[in-house]
Every structure is written in C-alpha cells, then in structure tokens.
Amino acid sequence: MLGxxxxxxxxxxxxxxxxxxxxxxxxxxxxxxxxxxxxxVILYIEKRIKMKHGGKSSSSVTSKAASVITLAExxxxxxxxxxxxxxxxxxxxxxxxxxxxxLTGLYIVGDTRHITIDKKEGIMSAVLKLxxxxxxxxxxxxxxxSMILGLLQSFVVEEAFKQKTSQGYKVLSKEIREKWNxxxxxxxx
Numbered sequence: 001m002l003g004x005x006x007x008x009x010x011x012x013x014x015x016x017x018x019x020x021x022x023x024x025x026x027x028x029x030x031x032x033x034x035x036x037x038x039x040x041v042i043l044y045i046e047k048r049i050k051m052k053h054g055g056k057s058s059s060s061v062t063s064k065a066a067s068v069i070t071l072a073e074x075x076x077x078x079x080x081x082x083x084x085x086x087x088x089x090x091x092x093x094x095x096x097x098x099x100x101x102x103l104t105g106l107y108i109v110g111d112t113r114h115i116t117i118d119k120k121e122g123i124m125s126a127v128l129k130l131x132x133x134x135x136x137x138x139x140x141x142x143x144x145x146s147m148i149l150g151l152l153q154s155f156v157v158e159e160a161f162k163q164k165t166s167q168g169y170k171v172l173s174k175e176i177r178e179k180w181n182x183x184x185x186x187x188x189x
Contacts, residue, residue, distance in 0.1 A: 007132075009158070010128060010131070010156050010157060011128060013155055013156045013158065014124060014128055014152075014156045015124070016180060016183055016184075017041075017152075017155050017156060017180075018037070018038060018041055020176050020179040020180050020183060021041045021044060021045060021176065022041060023179055024172075024175055024176065024179060025040075025041070027040050027041060027044065030101075034122070035103045035106075035120065035122030035123060036098070036101070036103055036122065036123055037122065037124065038122065038123035038124040038127055039069060039096070039123050042067070042069055042148065043067065043069075045148055045172065046148050048168050048171075049147040049148065049151060049165075049166055049169040050147065050166060051143075051146075051147060051166040051169075066093070066144045068093050068094060068127075068130065068145045068148050069093065069094045069096060069123065069126075070093060070094065070095045070096070071096050071098065072096065072097045072098070073098050074100075075097055080097065080105070083095060083097075084109055084114045086109045086110050086112055086113070086114070087111075087112065088112050089111055090109075090110050090112075091110055091139075091142040091144065091145060092108055092109065092110030092111070092130060092133045092134065093108070093109060093130070094106070094107070094108055094109075094117075094126045094127065094130055095107045095108075095109050095114075096126070103119045103122065103123075105119060106119045106121070106122075106123070106126050107126075108126065108129055108130055108133055110133075115129070115133075117129060127152070128156070131152055131156060131157060134149060135157070141163075146163060147168075150163060150169070151169060151172070151173060154173065155176065155180070
C-alpha cells in the first residue's frame with residue numbers, strides 16, 4: 001500500500017538516488033531546483049544497465065531498450081497530441097516536452113491514456129508517479145523498461161527486483177549501494 005509514510009520514504013530514497021548517481025557519474029546539475037535535473041541521471045542509469053543478448057562473447061548485442069523518459073524537444077503545439085498518443089496496452093512511460101532548456105510539459109503516457117504532471121514538479125516527481133503507476137495498477141514491467149524500473153524498485157521502493165538482470169545492472173547497483181551506505185552513514189553523524 002502507498003500510504004503517506006511510504007510515499008515520503010520513496011521521495012527521500014529517490015532524492016538519495018539522484019545525489020548518489022550524480023556523484024558516481026560526475027553529473028553536475030545546472031541548479032539544485034532544475035525540473036530537468038533527474039533526466040541525465042535516468043539516462044545514465046539506462047545506459048549503464050542495458051541488457052546484452054548472446055552470451056559473453058564479443059558478438060553480444062545490446063538490446064534496443066527504449067528510455068522510460070521520452071524527451072520531445074521544440075515541438076509545435078499542433079504536434080503535441082500525436083506525441084502523447086499511445087497504443088492499447090503500451091507500457092507507461094514519461095514524456096517531457098522542452099523548449100531550449102525549459103521544461104514546457106510533462107506527462108505519463110500509456111495504454112491510450114495520458115496523465116498531466118505539473119511541470120513545476122519536474123522529472124523527479126514524474127518518475128515517482130511512474131513508479132506509483134506500475135505499483136497501483138500492478139503492471140508487469142515491459143522488457144524495454146525492466147532494468148531501469150527494477151533498479152528504481154530496489155532503491156526507491158525498497159523491494160527486491162527478482163527478475164533476470166544485466167551485468168551492468170549488477171555492477172551499477174553495487175556502486176550505488178556502496179555510495180548510498182556512505183551517504184546514510186554521513187547523514188547519521
């Protein structure tokens with residue numbers, strides 16, 4: 001159940017994940033309150049944890065996993081509806097509209113629906129609401145988003161992800177856990 005205490009813990013965990021991954025990846029935010037601040041963190045995680053197919057040989061093929069966040073840049077008003085349009089049973093994901101470096105629209109889309117997210121809340125809030133969408137509707141993660149959603153489940157929701165994971169997932173999860181523990185130890189001093 002997602003009561004207010006659990007949601008507060010998830011918010012705290014998502015912020016911790018943001019800080020930890022920014023540190024690991026050397027991402028420097030433009031500002032502490034930038035609504036797009038979470039975007040490079042999610043993209044970094046997705047890049048690091050892609051599933052490879054074909055064993056350990058050098059001919060392994062990296063999957064073409066779609067990002068859990070679609071960034072639509074400089075979109076004309078008349079094209080917005082077509083970008084928000086999804087197919088029946090299409091997996092929920094975030095769509096962020098930008099003009100220049102400004103966030104101009106934010107949505108969760110999937111299964112022929114879209115939910116408007118207040119752009120002032122930023123990508124971090126949209127990611128949190130995306131996690132809640134999968135949780136509340138008891139949706140299975142699609143292959144295209146399973147690694148990122150599984151990692152978010154492990155660190156933000158604090159529930160083990162029990163599906164097959166990539167080597168990159170395992171390595172990055174270990175790095176995050178080590179930095180996470182340091183952050184927690186420093187915070188408790």
